Amino acid sequence: MNAGERGMEIEGKFIKFTAIGVYLEESAIPWLAGKWNGKTANELMDSVEFFREIVTGPFEKFTQVTMILPLTGKQYSEKVSENCSAYWKAIGIYSDAEAKAIEKFLEVFKDESFPPGASILFTQSPLGSLTISFSKxxxxxxxxxxxxxxxxxxxxxxxxxxxxxxxxxxARRSVAERLSELLKASDGSAH
Structure with missing residues (x-):
């Protein structure tokens, strides 16, 4: 449904490392429509609450992170873990359970390597499990x-x-643009 890339500026040049696709279960549209139908892509893009509802909504999410440049599992998982830990600490929910989850996350990736074209796949269930898969x-x-x-x-x-x-x-902009279109096309039923 939505795509974007991730990269960083190196010596004045933007280097893309990954291409990212974010997909939501069909039930996301009617669930989001009641509150967000009629909003422009820019309004959605600027709304922290809109993206929190996507992240926490009662529907499955699937994210595909495809390598443009090679990356080791250790490099990838350490950066993601760092971002997750910083986010939890900022909102005051970092606990032993999260520390253990980060340990498991790092363990899953430690022996992996991702050449260009390989993907990391995340499936988030509405019940809170995170399924991690790899495709080479x-x-x-x-x-x-x-x-x-x-x-x-x-x-x-x-x-x-x-x-x-x-x-x-x-990827954030792509999600906002595509969902703005899909919400306009929906019947606007509320959640």
Whole structure:
């Protein structure tokens, strides 16, 4: 449904590392429509509350992070973990459970490497589990590699991508633009 990239400026040049796709279960549209129908893409883009509702909404989310440049699992997971921990500390919810979830997250990635074209796949269930899968050949695996049962981690991974301080403003903009279109096309039923 939505795409963006993540990169950084190196010596005055923007270097893209990953391409990111964010997909929401169909039930997200009627759930979001009651409050957000009729809003422009720019209004949605600027709304922290809108993206919090996407992250916490009672529908499945799927995120595909595809490598443009090679990256090790350790590099990727350390950066994501750092972003998640900073977010939790900022909102005052960092606990032993989150520390353990971060340990599991780092463990899942420690021996992985991602050449260009390889993908990391995150599925967030409405119940709070985070399923992590890997694809080296463009095929989405039927069974996840690992499942981490931690509601804050599940949400923080997506928040770290599309949230206000997320690593991919392009993915955030794409989500806002596409959902603005889909909400306008919906019947506007409330949640």
């Amino acid at each position: 050949d463009g095929v989405i695996p039927e069974v996840g590699h690992s499942v981490i049962e931690n509601v804050p981690l599940s949400g923080a991974v997506l928040e770290s991508i599309i949230g206000k301080q997320g690593v991919s403003p392009a």
